[in-house]
Amino acid sequence: MSFDLVLFGGTGDLAWRKLMPALFQAFRHGTLPEGGRIIGVGRDGLTAEQYRAQIRARFDSVELAKRPSAEEFNRFAALLEFVRMDLSKPEDYAHLAQSLAERHADTVVMYVATAPSLFTTVCEQLAAAGLNTPQTRVVLEKPLGHDLASNRAINETVRRVFGEKQIFRIDHYLGKPAVQNLFALRFGNALFEPLWRREHIANIQITIAEELGVEKRGAFYETTGALRDMVQNHALQLLCAIGMEPPINSHADAIRDEKLKVLRSLKPWTAESLSQDVIRGQYSAGTIAGTPVSGYRDETGVNPHSHTETFVALRTEISNWRWAGVPFYIRTGKRLAGRDARIVVNFRPTPHAIFNSQMGMANRLVINLQPKDGLELHLLAQGQDDRRSSSALAPVQLDLDFDKRFGSGRVGAYERLLLDVIDGRLNLFVRSDEQEEAWRWVEPIMDHWKNDAQGPRPYVAGTWGPSASSAMIARDGFCWAEES
Ligand code: BG6
Numbered sequence: 001m002s003f004d005l006v007l008f009g010g011t012g013d014l015a016w017r018k019l020m021p022a023l024f025q026a027f028r029h030g031t032l033p034e035g036g037r038i039i040g041v042g043r044d045g046l047t048a049e050q051y052r053a054q055i056r057a058r059f060d061s062v063e064l065a066k067r068p069s070a071e072e073f074n075r076f077a078a079l080l081e082f083v084r085m086d087l088s089k090p091e092d093y094a095h096l097a098q099s100l101a102e103r104h105a106d107t108v109v110m111y112v113a114t115a116p117s118l119f120t121t122v123c124e125q126l127a128a129a130g131l132n133t134p135q136t137r138v139v140l141e142k143p144l145g146h147d148l149a150s151n152r153a154i155n156e157t158v159r160r161v162f163g164e165k166q167i168f169r170i171d172h173y174l175g176k177p178a179v180q181n182l183f184a185l186r187f188g189n190a191l192f193e194p195l196w197r198r199e200h201i202a203n204i205q206i207t208i209a210e211e212l213g214v215e216k217r218g219a220f221y222e223t224t225g226a227l228r229d230m231v232q233n234h235a236l237q238l239l240c241a242i243g244m245e246p247p248i249n250s251h252a253d254a255i256r257d258e259k260l261k262v263l264r265s266l267k268p269w270t271a272e273s274l275s276q277d278v279i280r281g282q283y284s285a286g287t288i289a290g291t292p293v294s295g296y297r298d299e300t301g302v303n304p305h306s307h308t309e310t311f312v313a314l315r316t317e318i319s320n321w322r323w324a325g326v327p328f329y330i331r332t333g334k335r336l337a338g339r340d341a342r343i344v345v346n347f348r349p350t351p352h353a354i355f356n357s358q359m360g361m362a363n364r365l366v367i368n369l370q371p372k373d374g375l376e377l378h379l380l381a382q383g384q385d386d387r388r389s390s391s392a393l394a395p396v397q398l399d400l401d402f403d404k405r406f407g408s409g410r411v412g413a414y415e416r417l418l419l420d421v422i423d424g425r426l427n428l429f430v431r432s433d434e435q436e437e438a439w440r441w442v443e444p445i446m447d448h449w450k451n452d453a454q455g456p457r458p459y460v461a462g463t464w465g466p467s468a469s470s471a472m473i474a475r476d477g478f479c480w481a482e483e484s
Pocket of ligand 1: 210229341370
């Protein structure tokens with residue numbers, strides 16, 4: 001099957017950091033269908049040779065095992081081309097159309113990795129140039145808009161040009177192997193299903209912590225913030241994966257229907273819950289892995305009086321029969337104590353204690369997404385050390401390290417998602433109604449913050465965020481997993 005992948009934003013940060021390395025990995029693994037062409041689109045007047053050289057140079061910062069040898073790169077580079085375009089000019093699309101028509105590939109992927117403000121222009125211009133053929137698929141990167149109205153406007157324009165089955169809205173967290181494994185754990189095994197409900201689960205904690213700051217994206221981040229960047233999409237998608245009902249089959253719409261129901265069941269915000277159950281923070285100067293780092297307000301492109309949040313912790317509930325009353329905590333932030341993404345499922349304690357032991361870290365299932373992908377089951381067991389007492393139990397951990405089990409060279413998120421687009425599989429992409437529902441739910445938080453002059457609470461870089469985040473969860477009688 002031949003394909004042309006046109007990458008709008010072909011010289012952008014995402015192309016260098018994620019997309020090109022992912023395409024190369026697929027090429028190396030032999031999963032990228034043969035007869036493909038990757039066409040980078042950008043404003044600069046680069047020749048194909050110069051474009052390839054820039055990509056080659058960028059690969060030097062990729063981890064060693066994923067770097068191509070000279071010979072491998074040359075073979076990969078043969079797929080790469082570059083087209084200079086001004087995305088507002090119809091004649092440039094006509095030129096692109098000509099180049100695509102020459103080859104007449106079976107599948108054409110238009111990957112729009114540009115600023116979201118250009119999404120509608122690109123789609124309208126593609127249609128005007130006759131480039132919305134049935135063989136075409138369009139991929140839209142997040143963020144799709146900055147609120148419900150702008151999200152709807154983009155989706156409406158895109159849907160006028162492409163059918164829903166041609167639209168691939170990316171949330172790369174859905175492509176992470178750990179999320180696939182979560183689906184496998186929940187819907188491929190019957191073991192946990194009877195326990196997966198309010199009667200047995202005390203609370204669920206979703207943490208996506210990063211050590212990185214805003215890097216070179218200060219100007220973008222200033223108008224985005226952690227709520228729009230991480231909560232509206234990645235964190236809520238994880239919440240859907242953990243909280244959804246079993247879908248009737250594994251088809252895209254069956255899965256999306258169930259995720260949508262979770263989003264629709266999220267407890268609506270009240271004035272009280274907005275002030276007590278949502279904490280926003282912003283990092284100040286501190287230390288990450290022994291190295292001093294500056295505060296957010298000192299980052300390039302950031303307003304020195306900025307109120308943009310780099311941290312969010314919140315508490316919500318899924319109001320349905322399975323989950324009523326179970327708190328779901330979401331926490332994400334930049335410049336935190338570690339790069340650590342995980343979902344912690346805390347089961348209820350035994351109804352009656354016969355052992356003289358604290359549950360502590362036991363009675364818990366941890367789904368690790370990053371830095372390692374795996375499962376941990378924490379149980380209480382009789383420790384070997386205590387010879388005096390047979391009733392002192394100690395927490396032990398059953399580990400399933402997927403890297404060890406299946407090898408560390410497994411398919412990465414972007415690699416998986418790019419291959420799915422080329423093959424036309426929509427399961428791991430987000431439908432417009434899911435996106436709208438997620439925006440509808442975060443909007444009251446955005447409005448609340450707009451009217452709250454206090455701004456985000458400062459936290460020292462390299463910590464777990466403002467202390468108010470621990471106080472929030474402590475009100476329910478719980479604590480974050482690392483505090484137990
Ligand atoms: C992106 C956000 O969607 O996800 C970034 O825009 C964030 O700010 C990134 O750093 C995190 O992704 P990952 O896969 O590194 O956890």
